Amino acid sequence: MEVAILGCYAATPTTSHRPTSQVLSIGNHLFLIDCGEGTQTQLRRQKIKFSRIKHIFISHLHGDHFYGLIGLIATFGLLDRKTPLHIYGPKGIKEIITLQLKLSKSWTGFPLYFHELEQKTPEIIFQDDKVSVETIPLDHRVYTNGFLFKEALGDRKLLIDKVDEYQIDVAYYKSIKKGKDVPDNNGNLIANKLLTAPPPPPKSYAFCSDTAFKPTLAEQLKNVSVLYHEATFLERHKHLCEKTKHATAKQAATLAKMAAVKKLILGHYSTRYGNIEVFKQEAQQVFPEVLLAEDGKKFKFD
Numbered sequence: 001m002e003v004a005i006l007g008c009y010a011a012t013p014t015t016s017h018r019p020t021s022q023v024l025s026i027g028n029h030l031f032l033i034d035c036g037e038g039t040q041t042q043l044r045r046q047k048i049k050f051s052r053i054k055h056i057f058i059s060h061l062h063g064d065h066f067y068g069l070i071g072l073i074a075t076f077g078l079l080d081r082k083t084p085l086h087i088y089g090p091k092g093i094k095e096i097i098t099l100q101l102k103l104s105k106s107w108t109g110f111p112l113y114f115h116e117l118e119q120k121t122p123e124i125i126f127q128d129d130k131v132s133v134e135t136i137p138l139d140h141r142v143y144t145n146g147f148l149f150k151e152a153l154g155d156r157k158l159l160i161d162k163v164d165e166y167q168i169d170v171a172y173y174k175s176i177k178k179g180k181d182v183p184d185n186n187g188n189l190i191a192n193k194l195l196t197a198p199p200p201p202p203k204s205y206a207f208c209s210d211t212a213f214k215p216t217l218a219e220q221l222k223n224v225s226v227l228y229h230e231a232t233f234l235e236r237h238k239h240l241c242e243k244t245k246h247a248t249a250k251q252a253a254t255l256a257k258m259a260a261v262k263k264l265i266l267g268h269y270s271t272r273y274g275n276i277e278v279f280k281q282e283a284q285q286v287f288p289e290v291l292l293a294e295d296g297k298k299f300k301f302d
C-alpha cells in the first residue's frame with residue numbers, strides 16, 4: 001500500500017503549497033482522492049500514469065478539493081482516453097462537471113460515470129475481490145465524506161516444504177491457497193492448516209478531510225493501518241475550528257488514539273504557520289506514530 005501526496009494544504013494554491021489531492025495504491029488500483037488545482041501537473045511530476053486512474057473520490061465541493069477535476073477530465077480527453085472513468089462525490093458534482101463539458105463542447109470520448117453521494121451514514125461505494133471502499137460521513141460546512149479503503153483478506157500462504165512432505169499434487173495448490181483440505185497421493189485428506197500459514201493481515205487507509213473533530217468516527221476507524229486526518233490548525237487557534245469546521249493537530253491525534261490506528265498522517269495545514277513540524281509536535285503529545293504529509297511526498301506501508 002502506498003500513498004502519494006500531490007497536495008496537502010488548505011485553501012488557496014501558492015507557488016509552494018498545493019491544495020488537497022493524493023493517489024492511493026492499493027489492491028492493484030490507483031485511486032485518486034480529491035483533485036485540487038494542480039493535480040495533473042503533480043501527477044506528471046510523480047510520473048503517475050494517467051491511464052491507470054479509473055476511480056476518483058471527491059470528499060466535498062469546496063474548490064480546494066475539486067477545482068482540478070474538470071482540467072484533468074479535459075486532459076484525459078485530449079490524450080484520447082478510452083478507459084471508463086468513475087467519479088464518486090457529493091450530489092451536484094455531475095451537474096458541475098457536465099455543465100462545463102456542455103458549454104465548452106468538449107464531451108469526452110470515454111465513458112464517464114458519476115456516483116453521486118447523499119447518504120449520511122457509511123455506505124460501501126466500490127468493491128471487488130481485492131479492495132472495498134466505504135464512505136466516512138464527516139462534519140464540515142458542506143456535505144462531506146471521507147473514504148475508507150480496505151484490502152480484502154488475501155489467500156492463505158502455501159508452505160512448500162509441507163506440501164512436499166505430505167506429497168500433495170501440484171494441481172491442488174490453488175485450492176490449498178483458498179483454504180481447502182485436499183487429498184495426498186494415497187487419497188488421505190490433509191487438513192489445510194497443516195499445509196498453509198494465515199494470509200498477511202489486510203491493510204486499510206482512511207482519508208478524513210475536511211472535518212471538525214468527530215470522536216464518533218473512532219468506531220468506524222477502529223484499528224485501521226493508516227489514518228490521514230486533516231489538521232488545519234493548532235490548539236491555539238481552536239476557536240477557528242468551531243467556525244470553519246476544521247480540526248487541530250491535537251484533535252486528529254486524539255481520534256487516532258481513540259481508534260487505535262497504527263499510523264496517523266496529518267495534512268490540510270493552514271499556511272499561517274510556516275513550519276509544519278509544529279503540527280507533529282502538538283499531535284505527538286497525544287499519539288506517537290505521526291507522519292507529516294508534504295506535497296510530493298510518498299509513503300509506503302508494508
Ligand SMILES: [Zn+2]
Nearest residue numbers: 060062140210
Ligand atoms: Zn472544505
